[in-house]
Amino acid sequence: MSIHLTINGIPVEVEAGTSVLEAARKAGVRIPTLCYHPDLKPFGSCGLCVCKQEGSAKILRACATPCAEGMKIITHDDELYEVRRTIIELTMSTHPSSCLTCVRNNKCELQKLAIEYGVREQPFEERIRERKVDDSTGVIVMDPYKCIKCGRCVQVCQQLEGVYALDFIGRGDNTTMSPAANLPLNSSPCIKCGQCVVHCPVGALYEKDDVGKMMKAIHDPTKVVCVQMAPAVRVAIGEEFGMKPGEISTGKLYTALRRLGCDYVFDTNFGADLTIMEEGSELVDRIKNNGVLPQFTSCCPGWINYIEEYYPDLLENLSSAKSPMMMQGAITKSYFAEKAGIDKKDIYSVAIMPCTAKKDEIRRPISAYEGGDVDVVLTTRELARIISQYGIDFENLEESEADSPIGEYTGAGTIFGVTGGVMEAAVRTAYNLVTGKELDKVEVESVRGLETVKKGTVDMGGVSVNVAVVHGMANAKELLDEIREAKKSGKKVPYDFIEVMACRGGCIAGGGQPIGTDDEVRTMRSNGLYTDDEKCTLRRSHENPSIKKIYSDYLEKPLSHKAHELLHATFSEKPLYKD
Amino acid sequence: MSKRMFSDELDAFINTWAGKPGNLIMVLHKVQEEQGYISREAAEEVSKRLGIPLATIWGVVTFYHFFKLNKPGKYNIQVCLGTACYLKGGDAIIEELGKEIGLEVGGLSEDGLFSLEAVRCVGCCGLAPVMTIGGEVFGKVTKDQVKGILDKFA
Ligand code: SF4
Ligand code: SF4
Numbered sequence A: 001m002s003i004h005l006t007i008n009g010i011p012v013e014v015e016a017g018t019s020v021l022e023a024a025r026k027a028g029v030r031i032p033t034l035c036y037h038p039d040l041k042p043f044g045s046c047g048l049c050v051c052k053q054e055g056s057a058k059i060l061r062a063c064a065t066p067c068a069e070g071m072k073i074i075t076h077d078d079e080l081y082e083v084r085r086t087i088i089e090l091t092m093s094t095h096p097s098s099c100l101t102c103v104r105n106n107k108c109e110l111q112k113l114a115i116e117y118g119v120r121e122q123p124f125e126e127r128i129r130e131r132k133v134d135d136s137t138g139v140i141v142m143d144p145y146k147c148i149k150c151g152r153c154v155q156v157c158q159q160l161e162g163v164y165a166l167d168f169i170g171r172g173d174n175t176t177m178s179p180a181a182n183l184p185l186n187s188s189p190c191i192k193c194g195q196c197v198v199h200c201p202v203g204a205l206y207e208k209d210d211v212g213k214m215m216k217a218i219h220d221p222t223k224v225v226c227v228q229m230a231p232a233v234r235v236a237i238g239e240e241f242g243m244k245p246g247e248i249s250t251g252k253l254y255t256a257l258r259r260l261g262c263d264y265v266f267d268t269n270f271g272a273d274l275t276i277m278e279e280g281s282e283l284v285d286r287i288k289n290n291g292v293l294p295q296f297t298s299c300c301p302g303w304i305n306y307i308e309e310y311y312p313d314l315l316e317n318l319s320s321a322k323s324p325m326m327m328q329g330a331i332t333k334s335y336f337a338e339k340a341g342i343d344k345k346d347i348y349s350v351a352i353m354p355c356t357a358k359k360d361e362i363r364r365p366i367s368a369y370e371g372g373d374v375d376v377v378l379t380t381r382e383l384a385r386i387i388s389q390y391g392i393d394f395e396n397l398e399e400s401e402a403d404s405p406i407g408e409y410t411g412a413g414t415i416f417g418v419t420g421g422v423m424e425a426a427v428r429t430a431y432n433l434v435t436g437k438e439l440d441k442v443e444v445e446s447v448r449g450l451e452t453v454k455k456g457t458v459d460m461g462g463v464s465v466n467v468a469v470v471h472g473m474a475n476a477k478e479l480l481d482e483i484r485e486a487k488k489s490g491k492k493v494p495y496d497f498i499e500v501m502a503c504r505g506g507c508i509a510g511g512g513q514p515i516g517t518d519d520e521v522r523t524m525r526s527n528g529l530y531t532d533d534e535k536c537t538l539r540r541s542h543e544n545p546s547i548k549k550i551y552s553d554y555l556e557k558p559l560s561h562k563a564h565e566l567l568h569a570t571f572s573e574k575p576l577y578k579d
Numbered sequence B: 001m002s003k004r005m006f007s008d009e010l011d012a013f014i015n016t017w018a019g020k021p022g023n024l025i026m027v028l029h030k031v032q033e034e035q036g037y038i039s040r041e042a043a044e045e046v047s048k049r050l051g052i053p054l055a056t057i058w059g060v061v062t063f064y065h066f067f068k069l070n071k072p073g074k075y076n077i078q079v080c081l082g083t084a085c086y087l088k089g090g091d092a093i094i095e096e097l098g099k100e101i102g103l104e105v106g107g108l109s110e111d112g113l114f115s116l117e118a119v120r121c122v123g124c125c126g127l128a129p130v131m132t133i134g135g136e137v138f139g140k141v142t143k144d145q146v147k148g149i150l151d152k153f154a
């Protein structure tokens, strides 16, 4: 049913349930917001989106007011301007004006509002409370000193991630967004997904900066710096240099990394192809030999953290395959090191990731090489910062190729970065493993797109495999409860293979990606990866010549003893609260 | 954590309320009634039993002044820091308690005898500065009197 209303006299027609805020956008009117985010249910805490109806003095919050037939909305007049300006000034009076040294300088919503409203002086007395920075995780830094209490991080952690690491603690002036019992974030159930970071309007939440570690290794002549980059980075980093979301900058990234001084440039997409060989073989093995089903994907460390804390009883369902990043790291320090005649001790292995949880993942005791298979993880945002600092004109950079023999990738590897991609890539190879034939149509449309839970059945030469794909950690709960119940009561679980990614949309919208992600940006970045896939001549992991070579020369076959040593891991139960 | 966190009565109470809307506040009230405060352990147990995340419970107990997060001593000391008492030196009393028996606001003395709370107005501003111990009111307290008052309870 559609509803008709006017916004500042401009007629608009919207679907029932549309908020006044969205209707205004349709009419080309932008109402300022601070607490609202399109990923979240309206929360109505900031009051910036105020508007009113013609002939009524009542003030409405546009983000939380649904449109009704015949409404005549006014979004801008002198009174509303004053209200908004006062809110901005009051918010600023509780916020330090240290923009110059802030990680979000230029990408801060409060700063934008101050510019827009031309705030030139501070009419209210400053009421800034000193608060301690919490960097206990070594991954996510919380600086409550800069917090404007919009509440988005709490909403994200609860609504999108279902983790409940954060809540509003205390009341009034003393309120903070923090874990229970004054605990540091690292003792809470936080899964390090970083979604709170990318949703924070200001610089109160950010990634731990590890740029210095990488540059130190680059400047150390005894170190051979090998770098890998995840699929999702290539369709997002351009945004930091004024390019459109989804533009593919693979070749430019390789060049930029070389210019920064990396000795070898590899690609996590190769690791993704390798993951498919191992994880796909594991799935086929479980299906053929009555193993524990469904098998869960294991490439997302946010999800691994979650299952270890919240569903440890389902850990036997988790694939033992390491993530593409960890596999890539392991073969860099084994296969590649041996081939190139480099001592693995001298290799410094860097991973560029769209993800904050990856910084946490490398600390897990799962590396094949004792010193760690990946030495440092930088997010997309961190890499973009060094590229700018080194004066590299990214947009106009010439393209180059990744290094052999662990840089080549197929279309299956590149779609790992988007929800449904791991599933689709696995199906392309598992079909071959089961039937010995190739799928005619490689695209698995049923697992694409932003629907939160996608289910389908894939026919593998007479064997039908029931699959499900879920993204946004909170959306996994229902599915996991269903599986838990079925297992408890000894019923058959109606799924064989389940892909889980902690971030909505998958890694393309990870916690390490450029700020400003919404569903439109998610779709554009996803399309970028699907285009990258289409452009590949080879679109099935098992067709990758470098993959064939690593098995014939080194690993023998998927799930071999050597493969297990290097490419598989075990995971174990963790308490929700770790003191 | 000991298995017997709560009394039978409290256990039964939680079981009756589990699954019913609005149960959290009821249960927390009962926990505080029985244990005198809401400990981290008790909150974790309630979290498990009611299936409510600990962070949410912590949000609730820190929102309502009614809930206490610290173990009360045998005698709870309240020192008023309302305007009148503050002006007349309420904070000097708190300072003196710190010196005398190492008490901090929100803390518990080593022997478990006294706990200390700062409050806003106990309703007898004429007697400022005021402190109460175990419900007994002491007015016009000077810091030299503090030790003597404490001795009555020791
Ligand atoms: S990183 Fe993820 S889990 Fe941790 S507090 Fe932020 S949103 Fe919650
Ligand atoms: S930390 Fe950021 S997202 Fe969270 S309440 Fe503060 S300003 Fe908002």
Ligand code: SF4
Residues within 6 Å of the ligand: A192, A193, A299, A300, A301, A302, A303, A354, A355, A356, A357, A358, A501, A502, A503, A506, A507, A508, A509, A510, A511, A512
């Ligand atoms: S979905 Fe991707 S970006 Fe998000 S936590 Fe998982 S691995 Fe990291």
Ligand code: FES
Residues within 6 Å of the ligand: A032, A033, A034, A035, A036, A043, A044, A045, A046, A047, A048, A049, A050, A061, A062, A063, A064
């Ligand atoms: S945006 Fe509507 S109240 Fe904050």
